[in-house]
Amino acid sequence: MNSLFALVDCNNFYVSCERVFNPRLLGKPVVILSNNDGCIVSRSNEAKRAGISMGVPVYQCHELIRRMGVRVLSSNYALYGDMSDRVMETLRTLAPEVEVYSIDEAFLPLDGMKLKDLAAFGERIRRIVRQWTGIPVTVGVASTRTLAKIACARAKNTSGVLVVEDGSMTAEILAATPVEEVWGIGDRSGLKLRKAGMETALDLRNGQDNLIRKVLHVTGLRTAYELRGKSSIESIRIADKKAIMCSRSFGRPVEEKNELREGLAYHATRACEKLRRQGAAAGLVTVFIDTGRFRGKVYSASTTVTLTEPDFDTAVIIRAAGEGLERIFRSGFLYLKSGVLLSGIVGLDQVQQNLFTPGRGAEKKRNLYKAVDLINSRFGRDSLRPAATGLSRKWAMKRKMCSPRYTTVWGEIPLIRDRGRIKNRQTGKMIGDSSGFR
DNA sequence: TCTGGGGTCCTAGGACCC
DNA sequence: TCTGGGGTCCTAGGACCC
Numbered sequence: 439m440n441s442l443f444a445l446v447d448c449n450n451f452y453v454s455c456e457r458v459f460n461p462r463l464l465g466k467p468v469v470i471l472s473n474n475d476g477c478i479v480s481r482s483n484e485a486k487r488a489g490i491s492m493g494v495p496v497y498q499c500h501e502l503i504r505r506m507g508v509r510v511l512s513s514n515y516a517l518y519g520d521m522s523d524r525v526m527e528t529l530r531t532l533a534p535e536v537e538v539y540s541i542d543e544a545f546l547p548l549d550g551m552k553l554k555d556l557a558a559f560g561e562r563i564r565r566i567v568r569q570w571t572g573i574p575v576t577v578g579v580a581s582t583r584t585l586a587k588i589a590c591a592r593a594k595n596t597s598g599v600l601v602v603e604d605g606s607m608t609a610e611i612l613a614a615t616p617v618e619e620v621w622g623i624g625d626r627s628g629l630k631l632r633k634a635g636m637e638t639a640l641d642l643r644n645g646q647d648n649l650i651r652k653v654l655h656v657t658g659l660r661t662a663y664e665l666r667g668k669s670s671i672e673s674i675r676i677a678d679k680k681a682i683m684c685s686r687s688f689g690r691p692v693e694e695k696n697e698l699r700e701g702l703a704y705h706a707t708r709a710c711e712k713l714r715r716q717g718a719a720a721g722l723v724t725v726f727i728d729t730g731r732f733r734g735k736v737y738s739a740s741t742t743v744t745l746t747e748p749d750f751d752t753a754v755i756i757r758a759a760g761e762g763l764e765r766i767f768r769s770g771f772l773y774l775k776s777g778v779l780l781s782g783i784v785g786l787d788q789v790q791q792n793l794f795t796p797g798r799g800a801e802k803k804r805n806l807y808k809a810v811d812l813i814n815s816r817f818g819r820d821s822l823r824p825a826a827t828g829l830s831r832k833w834a835m836k837r838k839m840c841s842p843r844y845t846t847v848w849g850e851i852p853l854i855r856d857r858g859r860i861k862n863r864q865t866g867k868m869i870g871d872s873s874g875f876r
Numbered sequence: 877t878c879t880g881g882g883g884t885c886c887t888a889g890g891a892c893c894c
Numbered sequence: 895t896c897t898g899g900g901g902t903c904c905t906a907g908g909a910c911c912c
Contacts, residue, residue, distance in 0.1 A: 730879080
């Protein structure tokens with residue numbers, strides 16, 4: 439049986455989220471920055487046309503930003519995560535199966551939907567997602583996920599929907615696609631393929647199996663099969679994480695061990711929340727600290743602490759992280775980044791009871807954290823938090839130009855005023871007009 | 877002055893076992 | 895002179911994705 443997939447990709451997702459709540463950004467060049475206001479991670483079409491590249495440090499384009507009047511915003515993940523959920527929920531009403539691939543993309547396996555007009559289906563997705571969430575999307579349809587990605591990329595510049603079924607049309611498109619633009623082929627692999635004489639997606643599709651395998655191993659060969667229309671990538675499922683990482687750059691360099699300890703406690707707290715959401719426990723706690731590689735004396739180190747039994751208790755993980763820090767900390771360095779990685783993850787049902795832990799204690803602990811997580815989800819992150827994560831948090835990351843969390847925090851929900859003016863409840867600042875709220 | 881965060885999969889190579 | 899073969903498990907590191 440032939441397979442069939444649609445890829446739905448949100449256009450300039452972070453910028454689009456901001457525009458839903460601040461229509462003044464419509465039609466203007468806008469960029470969104472990474473954590474700590476470091477690099478540019480999302481651009482409006484106007485910003486792309488102005489010549490601003492993806493992923494560059496923002497300080498390298500100050501001049502361009504000033505000249506072109508580009509609006510610059512810090513990233514607001516509370517908003518983007520919530521908007522993403524709304525988009526995915528909408529897609530679930532349109533197709534029986536939705537594989538959420540990233541915050542702004544999803545594959546829809548279409549086999550068995552018996553669609554007569556695929557282009558019309560794509561149009562319908564665009565229209566309804568736009569209407570229900572305010573987010574513009576592009577749709578690519580093809581017989582494999584890799585081909586659907588290529589179709590979607592082509593559709594970005596055209597009508598917003600592209601269906602690729604016919605073989606010769608595929609060849610034409612593949613010939614126009616540089617090999618490193620194929621999903622799964624990055625610059626490194628692209629270079630190797632070019633050296634072997636394969637420069638376009640078409641070359642890779644027509645390449646000899648043994649040559650491709652020699653250059654890129656089985657993953658590259660799978661990609662080639664996908665280009666030939668043979669679906670070879672397993673279903674993209676939301677599997678339980680095998681590792682949970684929380685790391686961040688500091689807002690300013692940190693020298694003191696105590697501040698590093700606070701930062702690690704904070705990361706450990708976040709990581710444990712994710713762990714418990716997955717209903718799991720971790721047996722290994724890796725901590726790392728890093729000075730960054732750009733300036734001054736460079737030092738980075740990591741170590742792994744093994745727990746006596748897998749645990750989900752924030753206090754236990756924080757203690758282990760502190761133990762790790764004692765092993766690797768060296769004074770006299772300016773640290774820019776730290777992180778906590780939880781691994782050796784097992785489901786709670788598989789946790790072996792430690793000989794020395796009485797069973798009732800475990801039950802109590804589960805109930806305690808159930809309550810803690812519930813309170814934090816209802817009243818906002820950190821309503822209840824370990825004192826070890828610090829009070830002043832002088833190391834916290836920079837987010838100088840962050841928009842309100844319009845959809846997830848009561849105090850930041852926009853108010854619609856008379857004459858259609860919209861005011862942010864907390865800051866009192868006007869943030870848009872009613873033209874965005876139809 | 878200023879350079880993200882979080883994840884996956886694969887391979888190679890060493891340790892160890894019988 | 896000559897020193898097996900096959901398997902598993904673990905870790906580090908590379909490459910990729912958004």
